[in-house]
Amino acid sequence: MSLDMRPAPETAGSRSTSPTARSTWRASRGIVVFGLIIVAAAVFTVLIRPDGRESRRLDPADSSLAGSMALAELLRDRGVTVDRVDSAQAAYDKSLDAGDRLLLITDTLFVDERRLADIQGDRIIVGGYSDLDVLAPGLRVQPGQSSRERSRDPGCDLPAAKAAGSVHIGGLVMNGPQGAVGCYPAGEGSSLVSYTEASRTITVVGSSGFMTNQRLAEDGNAALALDLLGSAKAVTWLVAPDEPPVGTLPGEDGESLYGLMPESIPWAVWMSVITVLLVAFWRGRRLGPVVVERLPVVVRAAETVEGRGRLYRSRRxxxxxxxxxxxxxxxRLTPRLGLGSGAGRQELVAAVAVRTGQDAQQVGAALYGPPPADDAALVALAGYLDVIERNVSEH
Amino acid sequence: MVLTGRAGLVAAIGVVVVLLAPQPGAALAGVCLLLLAAIILDLVFAGAVRPLRLHRSGDRLVRLGGQATVELVVENPGRRRVRGVLRDAWPPSAGASPRSQKLDVPAGERRRLVVTLTPTRRGDRASVAVTVRSLGPLGLAGRQGSHSSPWGVRVLPPFLSRKHLPSRLARLRELDGQHPALVRGQGTEFDSLREYVVGDDVRSIDWRATARRHDVVVRTWRPERDRRVLIVLDTGRTSAGRVGDAPIPLAGAAASGGGLLVRPDARPVPGWPRLDWSMDAALLLAALAARAGDQVDFLAYDRAVRAWVAGASRTELLASLVNSMAPIEAELIEADSQGMVAAVLSRAKRRCLVVLLTDLNPAALDEGLMPVLPQLSSRHLVLVAGVSDPRVAAMAARKGTAEEVYDAAAAEQAQLGRRRITARLRRHGVEVVDAPPEDIAPALADAYLALKAAGRL
Incomplete structure (x- = not known):
């Protein structure tokens, strides 16, 4: 009974299926050309864009909508010197110059606010509100309150505000200390508070929108801004620095994190990146193709019966x-009792009763009685049917 | 191109070098250039993969449960030694081992590698590709390429029921005149005359022949021969259901692992498809019938003819049967009984025994076979063999709790339907064999022997 194992013929040989340089080029040239087109388009777009810089809010050198170049130009036209600075040190150096000088603070995120507070002269704050307790001592800001920026009437005696009339303003809701002037009322306070503290005038404005190029021409925005800033001969205009000085430690030396690091660390990081790439290439290269296979279905033949059982169970x-x-x-009983397939109920019940010696009524109730009332009765019925069958086959 | 772990290791050492070097920038450039130079050197001096020539030999056929060995001769016509690893990629169910192996072929020489296949299911398995990774002298990088070196192995049905063959052949000999115990009666045909020896049945003395000669002559009898048996295998959806326990454990394990629809919490699906059990039974019947001198044909059908073996000689029959059965899988479609009957009628011109291996599924048979059965049974003797599910029988027997009783009721319902369809088939004059998977092959063989003894073929 041996299956004939035919001798295998020697095959003709093999054929390389790896792509050659030519076939790789042929297959990928479409993608390469497409990629080149995309790169060229990107380069072209960058080149034709006039100014690659992003807009910088309230920067006197920025002509975008959020900048304040228009205001700065207007001030210069009026003979006010505008000095743009981006650090507390620079602002302090400027303050040493003689003359009537005003400090405009638009941002204090990267600035040492205590140093800033030491600078002499009047001070206008339109940003960096988180440091108000240092920069504007005595001022109370309504916590959690903020009014919408909209056109508001001055409602105060401050000359600049009175002259300007209604201004697009809102933001912080503030209350000044004793003797302060609050303008542009909003909620339970004002959007602009001006007061004198230690022989200097501190003016805090709740929002800075009125100074931007976008809003300057509306309402009395320009008038308010010019009146506030134009009162001095020179303005030290503090803006956020171009490059945030990440990691610069606020110490005596001002040493940065990079400065403290050994010189070789960045190079080692680059070497680690190269190592990771090499290891990724090593692990990522598969030895040959993934082989797929069409598998037959796996289904148990008894699943339909099990499903029917579960259906019975769930429906009780x-x-x-x-x-x-x-x-x-x-x-099963009918042939065992020697009855034909046409045997009636009574006949079968009688035959079972005679064979097993059990009560005919009980047998009849088990075989043809009403359905069981609960699960326990069903289990009992199943058990009794088994007993009948066993008795019939034994006797 | 490939890199090895060694390249990664060298780069990792490079990180330390860069960290400690007095001039880290220069060190980084130095390490990278050195590594790059080494990799390029390795790539240049690695043996070329493309010109390699592969030759195969080995087994083409293997029984399920057996092992096949396939030899792969790697010939290196290039000028450089090819050193590295080789993977012969076979489908998972071919059970190829080892997955990859070391390779070292000097220039102009050839080396022989052996892959052992332990298939986990029936059918044709073919090698997809041979991939060679050839490393350079430093072992940092290398070249890799694949070759198509076609080789297929056909995994045959295991014919496990052949263990029942000797006992059934003995029974066949009892029917035959070769055995001292002569069986005479209907279903036997006159064989020859021979001299009387003590012990012969006196009733078999041929008085007419005795009168012509001086010796007492007896007639000998033998079972009828040269009958036709047509085995029809239903490969429709009802044959796909798995029953019993897989006799070859690996095959069952692979099947349970491969099924995506099997929930991970469900216990591993046991068993073999009904189709495989039916094939086993068909092989035993074919072997027996061929020994008994009958002509065996084989048809596999669902909605089209899947396999057809006809006119095979006695010696070639089993080989051609297993060969044609090997690639057959159950199709997930309803079998077309009408087409099957037509196919049988067009192929079997003379009266024959049609053994239909299918499932005794009342719903499927009612709609499919029953209406067309008279066409078949009027011209041929029909025997329907179905593999029953031992799991259903076990469910019917368990009645401990209410849940089990509901299951038992469902199982009882299924069994009742099966018994009813069996009774209806018998009323049509059809023989029915209904047995659990392990017993279907001997039961079918016994039914055949009974028919032969009764002379009904």
Whole structure:
């Protein structure tokens, strides 16, 4: 009974299926050309853009909507010197110059606010509100309150505000210390507070929108801004620095994190990146193709029967379950008792009763009685049917 | 191009060098250039993969459960030694081992590698590709390429029921005149005359022949021969259901692992498809019938003819049967009984025994076979063999709790339907064999022997 194992013929040989340089180029040239087009388009777009810099809010050198170049130019036209600075040190150096000088603070995020507070002269604050307790001592800001920026009437006696009339303003809701002037009322306070503290005038404005190029021409915005800033001969205009000085430690030396690091660390990081790339390439290269296979379905033949059982169970279909059990028992008993397939109920019950010696009524109730009332009765019925069958086959 | 772990290691050492070097920038450039130079050197001096020539030999056929060995001869016509690893990629169920192996072929020489296949299921398995990774002298980088070196192995049905063959052949000999115990009666045909020896049945003395000669002559009898048996295998959806326990454990394990629809919490799906059990039974019947001198044909059908073996000689029969059975899988479509009957009728001109291996599924048979059965049974003797599910029988027997009783009722319902369809088939004059998977092959063989003894073929 051996299956004939035919001798295998020697095959003709093999054929390389790896792509050659030519086939790789042929397959990928479309993608390469597409990629080149995209790169060229990107380069072209960057080149034709007039100014690559992003807009810088309230910067006197920025002509975008958020900048304040228009205001700065207007001030210069009026003979006010505008000095743009981006650090507390620079602002302090400027303050040493003689003359009537005003400090405009638009941002204090990267600035040492205590140093700033030491600078002499009047002070206008339109930003860096988180440091108000240092820069504007005595001022109370309504916590959690903020008014919408809209056109508001001055409602105060401050000359600049009175002259300007309604101004696009809002933001912080503030209350000044004793003797302060609050303008542009909003909520339970004002959007502009001006007061004198230690022989200098501190003016805090709740929002800075009125000074931007976008809003300067509206309402009395320009008038307010010019009146506030134009009162001095020179303005030290503090803006956020171009490059945030990341990691600069606020110490005596002002040493940065990079400065403290050994010189070789960045180079080692680059070498680590190269190492990771090499290891990734090593692990990522598969030895040959992934082989896929069409597998046959895996389904148990009994699943339909199990499903029907679960259906009975979930519906508590005792009647159907009992019917099935009884039909099965009757089907097996009939030939064993020597009855034909046409035998009636009474005949079968009588034959079972005679053979097993059990009560005919009980047997009849088990085989043809009403459906069981609960699960326990169903289990009992199944057990009793088994007993009948066993008795019939034994006797 | 490939890199090895060694390249990664060298780069990692480079990180330390850069960290400690007095001039880290220069050190970085130095390490990178050195590594690059080494990799390029390795790539240049690695043996070329493309010109390699592969030759195969080995087994083409293997029984499920057996092992096949396939040899791969790697010939290196290039000028450099090819050193590295080789992977012969086979489908997962081919059970190829080892997955990859070391390779070292000097220039102009050839080396032989052996891959052992332990298939986990029936059918044709083919090698997809042979991939060679050839490393350079420093072992930092290398070249890699694939070759197509076609080789297929056909995994045959295991014919596990052949262990039942000797006992059934003995029974066949009992029917035959070769055995001292002569069986005479319907279903036997006159064989020859021979001299009377003590012990012969006196009733078999041929008085007419005795009168012509001086010796007492007896007639000998033998079972009828040269009958036709047509085995029809239903490969429709009902044959896909798995029953019993897989006799080859690996095959069952692979099947359970491969099924995506199997929930991970469900216990591993046991068993073999009904189709495989039916094939096993068909092989035993074919072997027996061929020994008994009958002509065996084989048809596999669902909605089209999947396999057809006809007119095979006694010696070639089993080989051609397993060969044609090997690639057959159950199709997930309803079998077309009408087409099947037509196919049988067009192929079997003379009266024959049609053994239909299918599932005794009442719903499927009611709609499919029952209406067309008279066409078949009027011209041929029909035997329907179905593999029953032992799991259903076990469910019917468990009645401990309410849940089990509901399951038992469902199982009882299924069994009742099966018994009813069996009774209806018998009323049509059809023989029915309904047995659990392990018993279907001997049961079918016994049914065949009974028919033969009764002379009904």
């Amino acid at each position: 279909a005792r009647e159907r379950a009992a019917d099935s059990l009884r039909a099965g028992t009757v089907d």
